[in-house]
Amino acid sequence: MDFLLDDEQQALADAVRGLLKGYDAEKRRTVTEDDPGFDEEMWKKLADMGVLGLPYPEDVGGSGAGPVEVAVVAEELGKVTAPEPFVEAVVFAGGLIAACGTAEQKQEHLAAISDGSVLPAVAWHAPDGSGEGVTVNDDGTLSGTKEPVLNGARADLLVVLAGGRLFLVSGADVDSHGSRTSYRTVDGLRAAEVVFDQTPATPLGDGSDMSESFRTIAAIARIAYGHEALGLMDTALRLTTSYLTTRKQFGVTLNTFQALTFRAADMYTSLELTRSIVTWATMVLADSSSTPAKVREAAFRSKLQVSKAGRHIGQEAIQLHGGIGMTMEYAVGHITARLTAIDHTLGDGRDMVAALSTSLTDHGVVEPLP
Amino acid sequence: MKLSLTEEEQAFREEMRTFFTTKIPKELRERGATEEGESFKDAVVTTQRILNEAGYAVPNWPTEWGGQDWTPLQKHIWHEEMQLANVIPPLAFNANMIGPVIANFGSEEMKEKFLAKTANMDIWWCQGFSEPNAGSDLASLTTKAVKDGDDWVINGQKTWTTLGQYADWIFCLCRTDPEVKKQAGISMILIPMDAEGVTLRPIQLIDGGHEVNEVFFEDVRVPAENLVGEENQGWTYAKFLLGNERVGVAPVGATKRNLALVKETAAAGSSDGGIDDPLLAARIVELENELLALELTALRVVANSTDGKPHPASSVLKLKGTELQQAVSELAVDVYGTSSLASGARDTGVPLAAALAGPTYLNLRKASIYGGSNEVQRQIIAGTILGL
Numbered sequence A: 001m002d003f004l005l006d007d008e009q010q011a012l013a014d015a016v017r018g019l020l021k022g023y024d025a026e027k028r029r030t031v032t033e034d035d036p037g038f039d040e041e042m043w044k045k046l047a048d049m050g051v052l053g054l055p056y057p058e059d060v061g062g063s064g065a066g067p068v069e070v071a072v073v074a075e076e077l078g079k080v081t082a083p084e085p086f087v088e089a090v091v092f093a094g095g096l097i098a099a100c101g102t103a104e105q106k107q108e109h110l111a112a113i114s115d116g117s118v119l120p121a122v123a124w125h126a127p128d129g130s131g132e133g134v135t136v137n138d139d140g141t142l143s144g145t146k147e148p149v150l151n152g153a154r155a156d157l158l159v160v161l162a163g164g165r166l167f168l169v170s171g172a173d174v175d176s177h178g179s180r181t182s183y184r185t186v187d188g189l190r191a192a193e194v195v196f197d198q199t200p201a202t203p204l205g206d207g208s209d210m211s212e213s214f215r216t217i218a219a220i221a222r223i224a225y226g227h228e229a230l231g232l233m234d235t236a237l238r239l240t241t242s243y244l245t246t247r248k249q250f251g252v253t254l255n256t257f258q259a260l261t262f263r264a265a266d267m268y269t270s271l272e273l274t275r276s277i278v279t280w281a282t283m284v285l286a287d288s289s290s291t292p293a294k295v296r297e298a299a300f301r302s303k304l305q306v307s308k309a310g311r312h313i314g315q316e317a318i319q320l321h322g323g324i325g326m327t328m329e330y331a332v333g334h335i336t337a338r339l340t341a342i343d344h345t346l347g348d349g350r351d352m353v354a355a356l357s358t359s360l361t362d363h364g365v366v367e368p369l370p
Numbered sequence B: 001m002k003l004s005l006t007e008e009e010q011a012f013r014e015e016m017r018t019f020f021t022t023k024i025p026k027e028l029r030e031r032g033a034t035e036e037g038e039s040f041k042d043a044v045v046t047t048q049r050i051l052n053e054a055g056y057a058v059p060n061w062p063t064e065w066g067g068q069d070w071t072p073l074q075k076h077i078w079h080e081e082m083q084l085a086n087v088i089p090p091l092a093f094n095a096n097m098i099g100p101v102i103a104n105f106g107s108e109e110m111k112e113k114f115l116a117k118t119a120n121m122d123i124w125w126c127q128g129f130s131e132p133n134a135g136s137d138l139a140s141l142t143t144k145a146v147k148d149g150d151d152w153v154i155n156g157q158k159t160w161t162t163l164g165q166y167a168d169w170i171f172c173l174c175r176t177d178p179e180v181k182k183q184a185g186i187s188m189i190l191i192p193m194d195a196e197g198v199t200l201r202p203i204q205l206i207d208g209g210h211e212v213n214e215v216f217f218e219d220v221r222v223p224a225e226n227l228v229g230e231e232n233q234g235w236t237y238a239k240f241l242l243g244n245e246r247v248g249v250a251p252v253g254a255t256k257r258n259l260a261l262v263k264e265t266a267a268a269g270s271s272d273g274g275i276d277d278p279l280l281a282a283r284i285v286e287l288e289n290e291l292l293a294l295e296l297t298a299l300r301v302v303a304n305s306t307d308g309k310p311h312p313a314s315s316v317l318k319l320k321g322t323e324l325q326q327a328v329s330e331l332a333v334d335v336y337g338t339s340s341l342a343s344g345a346r347d348t349g350v351p352l353a354a355a356l357a358g359p360t361y362l363n364l365r366k367a368s369i370y371g372g373s374n375e376v377q378r379q380i381i382a383g384t385i386l387g388l
Ligand SMILES: Cc1cc2nc3c(=O)[nH]c(=O)nc-3n(C[C@H](O)[C@H](O)[C@H](O)COP(=O)(O)OP(=O)(O)OC[C@H]3O[C@@H](n4cnc5c(N)ncnc54)[C@H](O)[C@@H]3O)c2cc1C
Pocket: A247, A249, A250, A254, A257, A259, A260, A319, A320, A321, A322, A323, A324, A326, B126, B127, B128, B129, B130, B132, B134, B135, B136, B137, B159, B160, B161, B162, B163, B212, B366, B369, B370, B371, B372, B373, B374, B375, B376
């Protein structure tokens, strides 16, 4: 057992951090001002570094790396609140293609995702949050609405969930047979209402029910989001402690007030507990003996902790900063907004509790080790 | 002890309810929470003018200046019914802050010049207290006012000036004597926003909205008569004003209303979270109960305060009131779930209430920061009430 990164993983972290250098609140604000809500140049640089093909096999243009490498990247992106949609596009959308696609589909799309020429997005959520919102017509086309589709208007390729099956739809086909309406999300990024109107679609894989795989890849995305959130929380705490030691009121720095330093200590406690459980979830995912059910459970547990800690740390970071924490000019507000968005993507803490409750009597104690 | 309202009080409540729900047009009561710009300004001004015409804009002022001879309980009923009907409340800077200060401490000329216009929103006021280095420690403010002949000359900077972009005038705390103890060298001065040397810079908040500003003063000249009350007495007036600010700051009625709306959405089950989820139901029940306790505390405070002095428990109202306001906004985001990400969605499949839930939650983080942060409230409770 070892919770630490090896030298190569550490080198990857350093490289990504180097690439993201200078990503501060001001840069994020400028970048997210305009569509597509992230920096296309940075996306290309991430592609050139091999980051966008990290989890895919080498024979389809990826780098064949494992969950730990994915975690490392997500965490570095989180540390600077980078708006680039790594988890959404690479882990979730690309992950579905890698898990469910035919050999030709993988060949065609994963290489293009890896080199940054194709941005995929997953369309899974119906506007009212219930049901799937999209149906498969007799001729194999799709009709209905998905919303919010993260990066839905910018995406070149959509992976659409309908009737338990998955479909590949090109962005261009949606534009000619349907529509995409883009808008800002709560964290300043972009999502879209995507309307399908007899839109041509290709089944992903053999066209069979993919619910099982969808659940597993969603779990893997939840785990990756956990690492992004960890990076966000880590920075939120760092900014808060540094603010407390520099901001002066009543002639003294704020860390003179124990009422505030104890709250920072509580934030640290939340952060470290989260680090443990999120890292554990990635270790479960990376362990060859883990069944898909085990991975899903680890993802629920990780996201539950992330939901609670994200709220705690996000809210306290703003509060301990006072007014400055409320502004777009300063980083903690962006962090809290992003944590809020992650919390409500693929289920929040309450959903995780509900999911875990169904298997409560399957075990006596919770045993973290295989 | 007696639970029920008297017949007169019940009649009063009915009168308020009828007025708010029939005399304030529906469009004015159904504005989106994050609206801004001219239409927002118009809505605020129009609403307050309707209220003012009926004598309901500034009931807390002295009667000779448009106030009402109401009991504290009647004032409370007025405030609650207004919130339950989703009426835009009278602008706090006018009705709760500078109006009462001028009425209590201003010269007769100042009262004549400002009070009627302030009640009627012919003047939109903003509050120039906080500075970059004077937040919780307000008394350390450094914006300077120097007497030059018959004028005050003002130099310095204010920040977090809420709705300053719409304001005609700003009431400012300025340092007029740097030699004495910091609280003893502060004066309150009234400055027109269009005076030469005043500039305003918008600050964007994390919900994307523009509601606060920085205001800069460079050799701004105003006549000596713009001083409120006496020179170097500004801190006394500010404390009086902040006392008023904190009383109205626990929006029990509005929070109750919002919770009921969230419950309705959850009951309709048209979102990621339905009320049949026991976890969600439990949270709603607990919030309802906490709000009940808060409302009863507010009632207990008004029922037993006859001398006009704030009841010691009123700090509890700000502290708990803002916590519950925030908790309900958090619940709304949870009920809308993934749809709440769609903050910019308009006229798509995502309902407007879902789109606004996230920005509202983020925006309301402010409630525990301004008007005396919740840490400051705890200090008041610990120090003033518990003697610790
Ligand atoms: C949206 C918004 C609107 C506002 N509108 C106005 C306005 O219209 N006019 C105006 O004048 N001001 C306005 N304010 C300013 C507001 O009053 C200040 O933000 C507030 O006084 C806190 O000051 P600060 O932001 O400088 O935080 P700081 O005072 O720097 O406080 C930072 C943190 O330290 C805590 N803290 C400070 N001192 C102590 C202590 N002794 N013990 C324990 N904890 C402490 C605070 O509670 C806070 O958590 C507004 C603020 C916001 C966010």
